[in-house]
Amino acid sequence: MSQSILDRIGVCSWSLQPAGPAGLVADLESLGIKRLQLALDPLREHEAEWASLPERLAAAGVSLASAQFGAIGEDYSSPQTIRQSGGFIPTAHWPNNLKNIEANLKIAQRLGITTVSTHAGFIPQDADDPMFEVLVERIRVIADLIGEHLSGQLLLETGQETSATLNRFLQAVDRKNLGVNFDPANMLLYNMGDPLGAIRELLPYVRQVHIKDAVPPAEAGVWGEEVPVGTGAVDWPAFLRILTSAEYSGDYIIEREAGDQRVADIATAREVLQATLNN
Numbered sequence: 001m002s003q004s005i006l007d008r009i010g011v012c013s014w015s016l017q018p019a020g021p022a023g024l025v026a027d028l029e030s031l032g033i034k035r036l037q038l039a040l041d042p043l044r045e046h047e048a049e050w051a052s053l054p055e056r057l058a059a060a061g062v063s064l065a066s067a068q069f070g071a072i073g074e075d076y077s078s079p080q081t082i083r084q085s086g087g088f089i090p091t092a093h094w095p096n097n098l099k100n101i102e103a104n105l106k107i108a109q110r111l112g113i114t115t116v117s118t119h120a121g122f123i124p125q126d127a128d129d130p131m132f133e134v135l136v137e138r139i140r141v142i143a144d145l146i147g148e149h150l151s152g153q154l155l156l157e158t159g160q161e162t163s164a165t166l167n168r169f170l171q172a173v174d175r176k177n178l179g180v181n182f183d184p185a186n187m188l189l190y191n192m193g194d195p196l197g198a199i200r201e202l203l204p205y206v207r208q209v210h211i212k213d214a215v216p217p218a219e220a221g222v223w224g225e226e227v228p229v230g231t232g233a234v235d236w237p238a239f240l241r242i243l244t245s246a247e248y249s250g251d252y253i254i255e256r257e258a259g260d261q262r263v264a265d266i267a268t269a270r271e272v273l274q275a276t277l278n279n
Contacts, residue, residue: 005277008251010035010065011266012210015256021053025060027263033270034062037208037253038113040069040104054111065251066115066155066181066208069104071097074119079190079223086160087121088138089131101142105149114152117181117208118142123161123169136172143175153177155207159186163198170205180205183255184234185212189224196238203246210255211269226258229269236276244277 011033018024028036036057043050057064072093075081084090088097108116120139124132143154158166158180170178180202184195192198199206213232217224230236254269256262 005252006274008035008065009033009270009273010037010251010253012037012039012068012253012255014039014068015254015262015266017262020049021056024053025056025062028062029060031263031267031270033254033266034060035065035251035253036062037065037117037251038067038111040067040107040116041100043107044100044103064111064113065253066117067104067108067111067113068117069101070118071121072100079221082160083122087119087135088142089121089135091134094138098141101145102149105145108152109149114150115155115207116146116150116152117155117157119157119160120169121160123165125161125165127168127172132169132172136169139169139173139178140175143173143178147175147177153179153207155179155181157181157186157210158183158198158202159190159192162192163187163201167201167205178205179207181208181210182206183210183212184239185210185214185226185232185255188214188216188233189226191216191220191224195234196242199239199242203242206243206248206250208250208253209243209248210253211273212255212257213269226256228256228259228265229254230272236272237279240273240276 013024013036016024016027071087073085075085146152146154182199187193187195187198211229213229213234214224214226215233254266256265259265
């Protein structure tokens with residue numbers, strides 16, 4: 001595996017559940033990972049506590065691959081609750097979500113970040129659904145703000161809709177700075193299709209990938225299960241071959257959102273990723 005690929009392996013800050021910048025950097029140093037996708041909401045909500053982050057990251061030689069933000073009121077208790085509350089679909093939260101996004105982008109600008117990801121929400125499968133066009137307009141607003149503040153790109157996280165629905169939506173939004181953060185595990189957790197078929201369809205839009213694994217739900221209406229990388233249903237050799245064949249040049253960002261041994265699981269994910277890329 002080339003050094004350039006090693007330099008593109010990173011981790012999501014929220015996966016490490018840091019209480020503050022010192023703990024985050026300590027975990028990164030213990031893992032030997034020098035690339036980070038940073039959650040912006042904690043920095044906006046607790047500015048003083050995170051004030052030393054840029055200095056600590058610089059001292060540790062950690063670079064920022066991208067950032068992420070969420071939406072107000074998201075409830076991940078079940079697939080049904082997140083379908084109703086997720087992303088930028090709830091109209092009641094849209095004005096305050098927009099204020100938070102603008103504040104988050106000012107933080108990203110200070111940190112020199114140009115790529116930001118988020119979940120749009122459950123995109124309606126039917127393009128004639130009135131909410132489809134409402135969501136198109138809201139994502140256009142966010143993409144345009146990112147273009148204005150960061151001269152950067154907005155990446156939509158996969159999983160809450162099929163690849164065909166997301167592809168149709170991306171074309172409808174029609175913004176050159178709009179792409180995809182492809183998460184193969186989310187396709188399984190939400191039971192939205194085969195990750196390999198999905199990434200093939202979305203490949204022209206893929207700018208970043210999450211390294212996360214899962215098994216699909218045993219029945220409709222419940223979550224699949226997130227599991228350590230290499231123990232789930234993602235076919236990592238085939239997944240990474242697709243990216244390599246397409247000359248993918250983005251980052252491989254490890255995400256772990258379950259379990260009580262996050263650091264160990266992230267280390268395992270990196271080992272699986274490196275071993276697979278080396279073969």
